[in-house]
Amino acid sequence: MGEMCRIPGGAFRQGSPDWVIDWLEAADQPLPRLWFADETPQVTTVVKPFRIDRFPVTVGEYARFVRDTGYRTEAERRGFGLVYTEQGWIEREGVTWCAPGGPGTGGPDFDDHPVVHVSWRDANEFARWSGRRLPTEAEWEFAARGPDFRIWPWGDEWDVEAANTAELHAGPLHSLSAWQQWWRAECERIGPVPRTSPVGSFRGRGDSPFGCADMAGNVYEWTSTLSRLYDDSTRCDPTVRMAMGRYRVIRGGSWMNFRYQVRCSERMHGDPDGWSSFAHGFRCASDV
Numbered sequence: 001m002g003e004m005c006r007i008p009g010g011a012f013r014q015g016s017p018d019w020v021i022d023w024l025e026a027a028d029q030p031l032p033r034l035w036f037a038d039e040t041p042q043v044t045t046v047v048k049p050f051r052i053d054r055f056p057v058t059v060g061e062y063a064r065f066v067r068d069t070g071y072r073t074e075a076e077r078r079g080f081g082l083v084y085t086e087q088g089w090i091e092r093e094g095v096t097w098c099a100p101g102g103p104g105t106g107g108p109d110f111d112d113h114p115v116v117h118v119s120w121r122d123a124n125e126f127a128r129w130s131g132r133r134l135p136t137e138a139e140w141e142f143a144a145r146g147p148d149f150r151i152w153p154w155g156d157e158w159d160v161e162a163a164n165t166a167e168l169h170a171g172p173l174h175s176l177s178a179w180q181q182w183w184r185a186e187c188e189r190i191g192p193v194p195r196t197s198p199v200g201s202f203r204g205r206g207d208s209p210f211g212c213a214d215m216a217g218n219v220y221e222w223t224s225t226l227s228r229l230y231d232d233s234t235r236c237d238p239t240v241r242m243a244m245g246r247y248r249v250i251r252g253g254s255w256m257n258f259r260y261q262v263r264c265s266e267r268m269h270g271d272p273d274g275w276s277s278f279a280h281g282f283r284c285a286s287d288v
Contacts, residue, residue: 002053002061005143005210006288009049012147013041013223014138015230016265020151029260030176037236038229039265045138052135052143053283054174055199055213056221057126060111062097062118073097074119074274081117082277085192086184086257089277097122100278103210112198114219114281118153120248123143123222123282135285137225137249137267144251145264146209152263153215154207162206163217164197165262166254175256194219194278195255216262217253220270225249227269243251254279 016039025033065071073096075081081095083102095101097117100110118126127133135143144153151157160167167173170182186195196218203213215221227247229236247269253262256279260266270280 002055002057002284003030004051005054005212007047007050007052007139007143007210009047009288010142011044011046012142012150013042014045014141014265015039016263017042017149020263022266024260027260029258030258032237034235034237035240037234038188038240038267040234041231043230045142047136047138047142049288050135050139050285052212054211054287055208056114056219056281056283057123057241058111058199059098059106059113059115062115062126063111065129069125070250071122071125071129073117073122073276075117075276078274082275083192084183084278088179088276093128095278103189105191105193110196113194113196114214114217116194116196116278116281118222118231118280118282119274120222120270122276123275124224126157126282127284130284132284132286134222134224134282135222137251139285140215140221140223140251141210141264143210144208150264152206152259153212154261155196158259159205159242160259162202163262164195164201164214165217165253165257165259166255167259168217169195169255179258191277197255215252215257215264217257218255219252220250220254220279221252222280222282223249223251233288238271242269248272250280 080091099106250268
């Protein structure tokens with residue numbers, strides 16, 4: 001399997017300080033302040049030394065797992081997967097990890113791209129097979145930014161050439177309507193297929209302090225952590241609160257997202273009961 005980074009462990013302040021939420025509220029981005037409130041308040045967290053994949057798990061690596069075990073993902077068993085078209089999210093027949101846009105998409109040219117259309121259980125099964133596990137949310141964030149707070153893995157200044165985001169493809173995006181216009185044109189041009197890039201394409205420029213690549217953008221990444229608030233009294237978006245205690249935390253953002261959604265502290269929450277899309281992938285971790 002792929003190369004791993006050794007993370008020394010230590011104490012850090014997990015989550016975002018208030019000034020980041022103030023900055024997001026004032027920024028030219030479409031999401032409300034409450035959407036980001038589950039990143040607060042910061043909490044002191046201690047992580048033990050561990051190892052984490054330098055890159056997300058690739059299509060080629062997942063193919064080896066499938067060949068060795070005969071495993072069928074949840075999308076394969078259902079017969080459909082979630083894709084985002086110009087009309088929004090839809091269930092499309094034949095969409096799987098090896099055909100991310102439906103029948104006829106995918107192929108060996110994507111072997112070095114991060115695998116997508118994997119549910120939380122699909123990711124766990126791979127991790128067990130490889131003798132590893134999914135990282136906890138705290139481990140993921142610590143690996144992405146180190147003991148000191150930083151907005152993105154490389155620092156506090158946005159660099160469009162350091163990560164695979166929607167802005168790399170479309171240029172600066174300041175509204176949801178601008179994003180929709182870009183995506184509509186993309187769907188008309190080549191259809192609703194993932195815009196992933198080979199893992200490590202931004203290595204060096206976009207790496208974390210520990211050398212981890214693709215921790216901002218490219219694909220969302222599952223963690224092992226059950227969704228929870230850092231403080232139960234936090235006032236946050238009602239849809240986010242509904243996920244608490246039921247969903248699993250997803251980190252990193254993806255090729256679909258604005259710069260504000262690929263930050264080290266940004267939290268997403270995914271239903272582990274079979275929910276997967278063409279922006280969901282993962283990386284593995286192991287104890288030292």
